[in-house]
Structures are given as C-alpha cells and as structure tokens.
Amino acid sequence: MYTAPVDDYGIDRILAGPPSKIAFRALCAAVDRAGNAPELIARCDQGLAAWPDSVREAPWSWYAMATLGHSKATWPLVRSLDIRTQRCQMLDPPFPDPRAQPEVRQVTSVVAGWSPTRRSSLAAITDSLAHWPDLRAVGVEFLSEHDDEQVARFADHEAATRLESLSLLDLGDSLLHSGLPTFRPPAGRPWRLRHVAVSGADLAYLLRSGLVPDLRSADVLVRDLDEARGLAARPELAQLERLGIGSRCGWNGESPLWEPFAGNVIEQDDDACAAFFAAADLSGLRELVVRGVELVLGRVGLGARGVEAIVACGVLGRMTALTLELLPIHDPTIALVVGSLDHQRVESLTLADLVATDRTAAAFAAAGAFPRLRHLDLSRNNLDALGAALLATEVDLPVLEHLDLSGRGVVGSYYGNAVQPIGDKGVSAWANSRNTRNLTTVKVSLCGLGVEGITALLTSTTLPALTTLNITGNLCSGWPAALRDAPVWRTLRTLDLTGTGFDGEEISALVLTAEAPELRSVLLDYNSVGSGAALAQWPLLPQLWELSLHDTAIDDDGLRALAVSGAARSLLELDLEQDCSNRSARHTPLPPEVIERSAFPSLDTIFLGIVDEYHGARYRSGFTTAIRERLTADPTTRPELLAYLVHLDLEELNDDAEWETKVPETDPRAQRLTNHRMGIERAREFIRHLHT
Structure with missing residues (x-):
C-alpha cells in the first residue's frame, strides 16, 4: 500500500484547489516527484473525477516526448490532448494512433493544428477513429475546400457518429484566402453531436436530414444571402441553446497600419444578418455569439443595420449570455443592444472590440442594475476614465466576478497596439467600487495605467476574492516597495506583468513580497530582470508553477542562479525565447546549467532561441549547431529539451551566424515613458474624433 507523505508534494492541496490546465500539469509534476506509484495515480484519478475533461489536458510537449519514447507515468490522468505547438517554426508531431500509443486511449478530446503535414491530420483521425474508445470531441484547424475528400471520408466513418463535439472551423476565420470544407454525412445514421462548427449550409443540411437530434450548440460561418436564408428556414434551429455566427459575405481589408481605425462595414453581411434573424426560429436560444474579423487596428463585418436586425427580432431579451465582438458598430447601436437585454436575466456580457466609448458606459448607467451579471468584458474599446468610473459607481453589479477593460494589441515592445485609456483615475474608481466584493478576475491590460492606479488596485480593501490580476502593457517603472504587503497578496494566484517596463529595480521591489499563499503564476514577459539573482532568492519562487520570461532580458549569471538555487523546483515551463527586435536578445549559447536534469526538476515544456514574431520565423535554437546536434543525439538529454x-x-535556422551586438539608440526607460504617453494621447485623440 502506498504510504508516502504526498502532502509534502502539495498533491492534496492541488486536488482541493480550483481546476485549471496549469493546476493539472502541476499535479502531474508533483505525482512524478513523489515517485509515480500506481496507488497514488489511482487516487489522483478519483480526485480528478469532478474536474472537467477540458482542463485535464496534455500539452503539446507531453505528446512530443511520448513520440520520442519518453512517456510520462501520469498519462492515465489525461483526458484532453492538444498537439499544436503554436510557436514560430515548430513542427507538430504526427497525429497519435491509439493502437501504437496506448497513452492516448483514454482521451476524450483531441485538437490537431497547423503543421507541414496538416492535410494528413484529419486522415489520421479517420484511420484510427475506431480505436479511440472514449473520444467524444474532435477539432481540426485550417481546413478548406481542398480537404473535402478527407472530410467526406471522415463523415462516412461509423465511429464518428459517437462524437458529441466536432469543430471544422473557427468562428474568427476570415475566409480571405480559402473556402470552407463541405461536411455532409450520409443520411440515415444519426450522430450524437451536441456541438458542431461548420458552414451555414452544412448546418442546414444536418438539421434538415435529422442527423443531429441532440444538437444544442453550433458555430457557423455564413457566406452569402442565400445561405443565410436557407439556414433560417430550418425549424430545427429552435432546439439550439447556443449559437455562434459570423457573416463572411464580403471583404474590405483596407486599414491604416498604425492609426486607430473604426473598421469597415460590409453591406452584404448586414443583408445576410437581417435575413437570418428576421426568419430564424431561435426560441430555445440562451447564448448568442456574433463575431466579425480583426484588421490591424480595426475590424470588419456587419454594422449597425445588421445588429439592429438582431435587436428587432427580440432574441436578446431571452439571452443569459451575449457576445458581440470585432464589429464596426458605435455607441448608439451598442446602447440599443444594452437596452434590449433583460437586465434581470443576463449573466455574461461581452461587448469587445467594437467602437464603444464612455457613451456606452452611460447606457449601462441608465440601465441601473444587472443583478445576475457575473462576466463583463468591454475590452479593446475606447473607454476613458469617465466611462470606467460610471461603470464602477453608477451601475449595480452585485455578483460580478470577471471584469475586462483591457486595450487592444500584442503586449510587446515592437508591434502596434491600441490603449483603452481609462488611466489611473478610471482604475482607482474600480479599486474603491462596491461592485468588487465578488471579483476574482480583473484585466486592465493596455489601459494607460501608471504606478498610481496599479497601487490603488493592489492596496484596495474591497477585493477580498481577487485571484487573477492582469496589468500588462502598463508602465510600472518604480514599483513601490510599499506594495510588499498589499492586501491582494492574500488571495492572488496569477499576476501578469507582461511588458510593464520592469527592470532590476522593479524586480528587487517585487521580491520583497514574502507572503502570498495562493500565488502560482507570475508573468514577466517582454521585460528585463537585470541580473536575475533577486528572482532566484525570492521566498515565493518555490511555490510558483509559472514564471514566464518570454523575450525578457536576463544575463547568464541570473539564469545560472535560477537553475542551481533549487528554489524553482515547481516551475512547469521554461520559456526563454527572445524576439530578434529585442536589442538585449541573447545571441550566445545558453549556460549549460540551465538544461541539466537537476535544474527546474518539474519542467514539462521548454522553448528557447531567437524568433521573429512578426514574420513567424525562428533564427536560432539557443545553441550552436554542434551543441544542438550533440544534445539531440545524447540519450541523457532531458526529454523536455529533446522534444x-x-x-x-x-x-x-542559422545557429552559427555572427550577430552584431545592438546598442540601444535611446535610454530604454525614457523611450518606454515616451511611448506610453504617446499611446494614451493617440487613444484619446481617436475618442475625440469619434465624438465629432
């Protein structure tokens, strides 16, 4: 009988904590450190029974290691598998076959992504489908009309009818460069599908043929007016409880590259939307998602006329959850939407990447109260301090748990983004709001904050439940040492400091915090940590599952300190990738101590080298060619690195090229401050433009 003191590894505490993908990985790492006894794995399996299968996910690296003969003992705990690397010039491994790889036989959900062998992914799923006894959900990315033969073979497979979820498209697809595959299973053999993501024409076929009697959720892309009318004519739409829809009936991708931009309205999308919602029976619908397409700094899709047609059909009054995203609509239309909701019913509301200003916040204030609203996302809009304050003080949100007021863009040093300039005054209003007592998640990325606003949040006494705080892309230069004992440390689990201008001085102040019992993730991407020695001595480091350093400047001594201190024993992922535009990027091989098996003993994933995030390229692996080839051939190389x-x-890849050391042309801190101020002023100028 297994009698090891598992509490020493935190296993019971993880099982008792909130389920998440990173918590599942941490549990498996703890089981590994505890010795992987079969009795312990079986007990963990029982403890995980209440966790959703979606969070019991094996990341790409686990499967990549397994294909190389390094299988983890905790595979029996896995229920979901995602084999997408989603990294610059990284290859996906071949799709698994349960006959040859018993690790995956208990998996219930699998997602295959982009790779040079993408076209064989669906074929590989079809070939092995009968041998996945528990598989219930399949997703395949980037399929097009060129994959019709593969899709047809899959649709004809008897074992496919066991699936409960099938995604053959993404609702954010633009269809600019390709069409959609055709999914038409043979009639007479009903499927168990409860969710499907297909074209509007294919959904109409599935409903008309009686193949999906249990269908309750669908994501569809509608490509023309006739398709919209054909789908709307299906009375079986009334069985849907959730619908995600994107009109892709036209295209106008014209957009200024670096200036704020409202977007392009597609008249054909408005026509299709109006036709669909005027005729469709959506009497069972409780959740609606309507999504356009992202441009560089704007959006393209249906406009006011299309959204007004949705309002006119009366469906919004029945919604418990509504998402409108990436649509070129303005305050009057958004206010119409807010006014059409049943404020006593709605529980989740996402109005993201529209063209909302403080006038939309005033519409919320006019509504007064949303007694059941738990999730509010107004990110990637154009709210100012006044709008944020109106939401915080003039709207009653007694059960709100999730608030997102973030700006728009990639938080880094090299690429364009758009601030939502609520600023210190706006966020301070929320720090003192009566609406924060149940908040668990606050996201104020790219909001034009300075130290004043961030201090107000961290020292607030009205956030007793906060677990996730995202302040990325705001200027935190001069992190106050007084924040060491801020109240939110008592509950905070994740702190995202990506691109906040951190340097050695701020790191030294951050690591003064010695008590944060729930903290598990700290993200420091796109910063500088100076020597890194302070991080290695941080009292909280041993409890962290995640310390992200993507494109963060850290010298060799700092890396050695982190590797040999033994304090980073719970870290799951080592991401030391750096962008080629980073003037502090590493162009020399990593210190050997960093990749020793004894360093970072819980790691399950490693990413290194020099990448070009703008072009999706990779120029260096992190080692010279000779070292890389030696490590690849060495049987003692740790499996995570080998994967x-x-x-x-x-x-x-050009690991042996000579690289010239780049000297910053200006003081980095001064340049960050200048960019910060320019971003705020540009955002406010755009708001003034919208109001004229």
Missing part, C-alpha cells in the same frame, strides 16, 4: 530540439523547423 523542443527534435521538432524545430530547421528551414531558417
């Missing part, structure tokens, strides 16, 4: 090295796309 990374073996799946590099070598096409543009």
Whole structure:
C-alpha cells in the first residue's frame, strides 16, 4: 500500500484547489516527484473525477516526448490532448494512433493544428477513429475546400457518429484566402453531436436530414444571402441553446497600419444578418455569439443595420449570455443592444472590440442594475476614465466576478497596439467600487495605467476574492516597495506583468513580497530582470508553477542562479525565447546549467532561441549547431529539451551566424515613458474624433 507523505508534494492541496490546465500539469509534476506509484495515480484519478475533461489536458510537449519514447507515468490522468505547438517554426508531431500509443486511449478530446503535414491530420483521425474508445470531441484547424475528400471520408466513418463535439472551423476565420470544407454525412445514421462548427449550409443540411437530434450548440460561418436564408428556414434551429455566427459575405481589408481605425462595414453581411434573424426560429436560444474579423487596428463585418436586425427580432431579451465582438458598430447601436437585454436575466456580457466609448458606459448607467451579471468584458474599446468610473459607481453589479477593460494589441515592445485609456483615475474608481466584493478576475491590460492606479488596485480593501490580476502593457517603472504587503497578496494566484517596463529595480521591489499563499503564476514577459539573482532568492519562487520570461532580458549569471538555487523546483515551463527586435536578445549559447536534469526538476515544456514574431520565423535554437546536434543525439538529454530540439523547423535556422551586438539608440526607460504617453494621447485623440 502506498504510504508516502504526498502532502509534502502539495498533491492534496492541488486536488482541493480550483481546476485549471496549469493546476493539472502541476499535479502531474508533483505525482512524478513523489515517485509515480500506481496507488497514488489511482487516487489522483478519483480526485480528478469532478474536474472537467477540458482542463485535464496534455500539452503539446507531453505528446512530443511520448513520440520520442519518453512517456510520462501520469498519462492515465489525461483526458484532453492538444498537439499544436503554436510557436514560430515548430513542427507538430504526427497525429497519435491509439493502437501504437496506448497513452492516448483514454482521451476524450483531441485538437490537431497547423503543421507541414496538416492535410494528413484529419486522415489520421479517420484511420484510427475506431480505436479511440472514449473520444467524444474532435477539432481540426485550417481546413478548406481542398480537404473535402478527407472530410467526406471522415463523415462516412461509423465511429464518428459517437462524437458529441466536432469543430471544422473557427468562428474568427476570415475566409480571405480559402473556402470552407463541405461536411455532409450520409443520411440515415444519426450522430450524437451536441456541438458542431461548420458552414451555414452544412448546418442546414444536418438539421434538415435529422442527423443531429441532440444538437444544442453550433458555430457557423455564413457566406452569402442565400445561405443565410436557407439556414433560417430550418425549424430545427429552435432546439439550439447556443449559437455562434459570423457573416463572411464580403471583404474590405483596407486599414491604416498604425492609426486607430473604426473598421469597415460590409453591406452584404448586414443583408445576410437581417435575413437570418428576421426568419430564424431561435426560441430555445440562451447564448448568442456574433463575431466579425480583426484588421490591424480595426475590424470588419456587419454594422449597425445588421445588429439592429438582431435587436428587432427580440432574441436578446431571452439571452443569459451575449457576445458581440470585432464589429464596426458605435455607441448608439451598442446602447440599443444594452437596452434590449433583460437586465434581470443576463449573466455574461461581452461587448469587445467594437467602437464603444464612455457613451456606452452611460447606457449601462441608465440601465441601473444587472443583478445576475457575473462576466463583463468591454475590452479593446475606447473607454476613458469617465466611462470606467460610471461603470464602477453608477451601475449595480452585485455578483460580478470577471471584469475586462483591457486595450487592444500584442503586449510587446515592437508591434502596434491600441490603449483603452481609462488611466489611473478610471482604475482607482474600480479599486474603491462596491461592485468588487465578488471579483476574482480583473484585466486592465493596455489601459494607460501608471504606478498610481496599479497601487490603488493592489492596496484596495474591497477585493477580498481577487485571484487573477492582469496589468500588462502598463508602465510600472518604480514599483513601490510599499506594495510588499498589499492586501491582494492574500488571495492572488496569477499576476501578469507582461511588458510593464520592469527592470532590476522593479524586480528587487517585487521580491520583497514574502507572503502570498495562493500565488502560482507570475508573468514577466517582454521585460528585463537585470541580473536575475533577486528572482532566484525570492521566498515565493518555490511555490510558483509559472514564471514566464518570454523575450525578457536576463544575463547568464541570473539564469545560472535560477537553475542551481533549487528554489524553482515547481516551475512547469521554461520559456526563454527572445524576439530578434529585442536589442538585449541573447545571441550566445545558453549556460549549460540551465538544461541539466537537476535544474527546474518539474519542467514539462521548454522553448528557447531567437524568433521573429512578426514574420513567424525562428533564427536560432539557443545553441550552436554542434551543441544542438550533440544534445539531440545524447540519450541523457532531458526529454523536455529533446522534444523542443527534435521538432524545430530547421528551414531558417542559422545557429552559427555572427550577430552584431545592438546598442540601444535611446535610454530604454525614457523611450518606454515616451511611448506610453504617446499611446494614451493617440487613444484619446481617436475618442475625440469619434465624438465629432
């Protein structure tokens, strides 16, 4: 009988805590450190029974290691598998076959992504489908009309009828460069599908043929007016409880590259939307998602006329959850939407990446109260301090748990983004709001904040339940030492400091915090940590599952300190990738101590080298060619590193090139401050433009 003191590894505490993907990985790492006894794995399996299968996910690296003969003992705990690397010039491994790889036989959900062998992914799923006894959900990305033959073979497979979820498209697809595959299973053999993501024409076929009697959720892309009318004519739409819809009936991708931009209205999308919602029976619907397409700094899709047609059909009054995203609509239309909701019923509201200003916040204030609203996302809009304050003080949100007021863009040093300039005054209003007592998640990324606003949040006494705080892209230079004992540390689990201008001085102040019992994730991407020695001595480091350092400047001594201190024993992922535009990027091989098996003993994923995030390229692996080839051939190389090295796309790799050291042309701190101020002023100028 297994009698090891598992509490020493935190296993019971993880099982008793909130379920998440990173918590599942941490549990498996703890089981591994505890010795992987079969009795312990079986007990964990029982403890995980209440966790959703979606969070019991094996990341890409686990499967990549397994294909190389390094299978983890905790695979029996896995229920979901995602084999997408989603990294610059990294290759996906071949799709698994349960007959040859018993690790995956208990998986219930699998997602295959982009790779040079993408076209064989669906074929591989079809070939092995009968041998996945528990598989209930399949997702395949980037399929097009060129994959019709594969899709047809899959649709004809008897074992496919066991699936409960099938995604053959993404609701954010633009269809600019390709069409959609055709999914038409043979009639007479009903499927168990409860969710499907297909074209509007294919959904109409599925409903008309009686193949999906249990269908309750669908994501569809509608490509023309006739398709919209054909789908709307299906009375079986009344069985849907959730519908995600995107009109892709036209295209106008014209957009200024670096200036704020409202977007392009597509008249054909408005026509299709109006036709669909005027005729469709959506009497069972409780959740609606309507999504356009992202441009560089704007959006393209249906406009006011299309959204007004949705309002006119009366469906919004029945919604418990509504998402409108990436639509070029303005305050009057958004206010119409807010006014059409049943404020006593709605529980989740996302009005993101529209063209909302403080006038939309005034519409919320006019509504007064949303007694059941738990999730509010007004991110990637154009609210100012007044709008944020109106939401905080003039709207009654007694059960609100999730608030997102973030700006728009990639939080880094090199690429464009758009601030939502609520500023210190706006966020301070929320720090003192009566609406914060149940908040668990606050996201104020790219909001034009300075230290004053961030201090107000961290020292607030009205956030007793806060677990996740995202302040990325705001200027935190001069992190106050007084924040060491801020109240939110008592409950905070995740702190995202990506691109906040951190340097050695701010790191030294951050690590003064010695008590934060729930903290598990700290993200420091796109910053500088100076020598890194302070991080290695941080009292909280041993409890962290995540310390993200993507594109963060850290010298060799700092990396060695982190590797040999033994304090980073719970870290799951080592991400030391740096962008080629970073003037502090590493162009020399990593210190050998960093990749020793004894360093970072819980790691399950490693990413290194120099990448070009703008072009999606990879120029260096993190080692010279000789070292890389030696490590790849060495049987003692740690499996996590081997998975990374073996799946590099070598096409543009040039590990032995001479690189010139880049000296910053201006003081980095002064430049960050200038960029910060310019971003705020540009956002406010755009708001003034919208109001003229």
